[in-house]
Amino acid sequence: xxxxxxxxxxxxxxASKGLGLFLTKQLxxxxxxxxxxxxxxxxxxxxxxxEAGLLPLELDLGHEAAVGRAVQAVRAHFGSLDVVVNNxxxxxxGTVEEVSDAEARRNFDVNVFALLNVLRATLPHLxxxxxxxxxxIGSIGGMVGGFPGWGIYxxxxxxxxxxxxxxxxxxxxxxxxxxxxxxxxxxxxxxxxGSMVRPAHPIAAYTEARASEQQHTATINGQQPGDxxxxxxxxxxxxxxxxxxxxxxxxxDAVAMAVAKQAQVADELAQYKALxxxxxx
Numbered sequence: 157x158x159x160x161x162x163x164x165x166x167x168x169x170x171a172s173k174g175l176g177l178f179l180t181k182q183l184x185x186x187x188x189x190x191x192x193x194x195x196x197x198x199x200x201x202x203x204x205x206x207e208a209g210l211l212p213l214e215l216d217l218g219h220e221a222a223v224g225r226a227v228q229a230v231r232a233h234f235g236s237l238d239v240v241v242n243n244x245x246x247x248x249x250g251t252v253e254e255v256s257d258a259e260a261r262r263n264f265d266v267n268v269f270a271l272l273n274v275l276r277a278t279l280p281h282l283x284x285x286x287x288x289x290x291x292x293i294g295s296i297g298g299m300v301g302g303f304p305g306w307g308i309y310x311x312x313x314x315x316x317x318x319x320x321x322x323x324x325x326x327x328x329x330x331x332x333x334x335x336x337x338x339x340x341x342x343x344x345x346x347x348x349x350g351s352m353v354r355p356a357h358p359i360a361a362y363t364e365a366r367a368s369e370q371q372h373t374a375t376i377n378g379q380q381p382g383d384x385x386x387x388x389x390x391x392x393x394x395x396x397x398x399x400x401x402x403x404x405x406x407x408x409d410a411v412a413m414a415v416a417k418q419a420q421v422a423d424e425l426a427q428y429k430a431l432x433x434x435x436x437x
Contacts, residue, residue, distance in 0.1 A: 165189045165234045167227070169217060169274060170244030172199035173351075174344040175293065175384055179241065182388040184209055191230040191237075193217070193244070217244055217270035220277070227277040236285075239395060240278045242271040243293040245312070247346060249369055250355030251362045252307040259355060260308045267312035268319075275323070282332045289333040289395055292320045296338045296410040300417045305365035324402050333400040337391070338414065340407030342382030347372050382407040 166183055170176040171192035180192045181204070189209040194200045197214035204210060211233050215226050231237055248255060248263035255263075271292065282288035297306060298313030317336055324334040345351050352372070360366075387406050394404055405411050425432070 163187070163189065164238035165191065165230065165236050166239040166241060167191045167193075167230055167237060167274075167278065168241040168243060169193045169215075169270075172196065172203045174243075174346055175339065175342065175387055176241070176243040177203050178344075178384040179243070179388040179391055180204060180210075182385070182392060186392060188392075189234050191226075191234070193226065217273055218265055220273045223270075223273045224277045227274075227281070231281065237278060237281050238287070239289045239291070240274060240282070241291045241293065241391075242274055242316075243291075244270060245293070247306075247352045248309045248312075248355075249305050249352055249365075249372075250308065250358065251305055251365045254355040254357060254359050254362065254365070255308045256356065259353070263308050263312055263353075264315070267309075268315045271316065272319075279327070279332075282327070283330045286331045288331075289335065289400060290320075290323065290327070291335050291337055291391060291395075292316055292323075293337045293339065294320070296340050296405070296407075296413050298336075299338055300413045304368045305362070306368075321402070334402060335394055335400050335404050336402060338403065338405045338410050339387060340382055340405075340410030340413070341376060341380035342384045342387055342407065343378065343380040344384050347377035347380075381409055 166188055168176050168180050168190060171180045172194035180190050183190050184207050191211040191213060192200060192204065193213045193215040195214065195216055197212060200212040204212065211230060213226050213229065216222055227237065245267040246263070248259060250259070275290070294316045295313040297303060297310040298317040301307070301310040301314065303310065320334060320336040327334055354369070358366070390406060394400055405414055
């Protein structure tokens with residue numbers, strides 16, 4: 157350990173698989189105490205087993221009262237709460253036209269509103285102690301939206317990006333750190349059958365979306381360049397750093413896409429600057 161935080165308590169959502177699972181394992185390995193949540197206690201137990209310093213919690217993040225009770229249980233069990241990792245989420249595939257209202261709302265419920273439930277339950281404690289750290293796990297799809305068939309998912313992650321930047325401004329006076337994480341493609345179960353949700357009523361005319369779907373499931377899945385174990389280590393290093401980043405990109409692919417997006421915006425700002433500023437009084 158590089159500092160005296162190794163007994164601090166982390167609250168990690170979506171901890172039974174994906175990045176949340178790798179992070180929880182790495183935290184326990186490094187001596188941190190972890191409250192890990194999943195919709196299924198059985199999944200948590202199978203994935204993590206009995207571990208000293210682990211509090212497994214079965215939790216539906218969509219129920220605000222249940223989230224509040226879980227946070228109280230964490231504080232009662234460990235006596236404190238120091239780090240919140242909003243990691244739970246899933247990928248809704250489908251073009252904007254294809255995804256139904258119910259499908260879109262469900263994706264926002266899990267990826268955005270459940271995150272807000274966690275924040276409302278945990279922030280009073282972090283504010284009161286005037287310390288702590290919030291990690292919101294977004295996606296490179298929360299900065300770059302040009303992926304055919306990922307419109308609603310990207311919209312949820314753009315929402316996470318915007319609210320996290322505002323959250324940073326909200327919490328800075330209280331000494332609570334905030335980090336927005338933009339992972340690229342990591343070799344987890346995110347693209348597996350059952351994790352990546354498809355629209356109930358696909359439209360054949362969207363040939364690029366169908367090609368994207370096939371590419372993600374048959375070509376990219378299992379070949380992602382990102383190592384989730386290294387991502388977990390990087391998150392802990394960001395926490396232990398003296399100055400925490402607000403924006404943390406994970407993966408060379410995420411960095412490349414972010415740089416390309418910045419260049420595109422810069423080019424269009426320059427090209428249309430005269431038109432843009434012409435709207436002032």
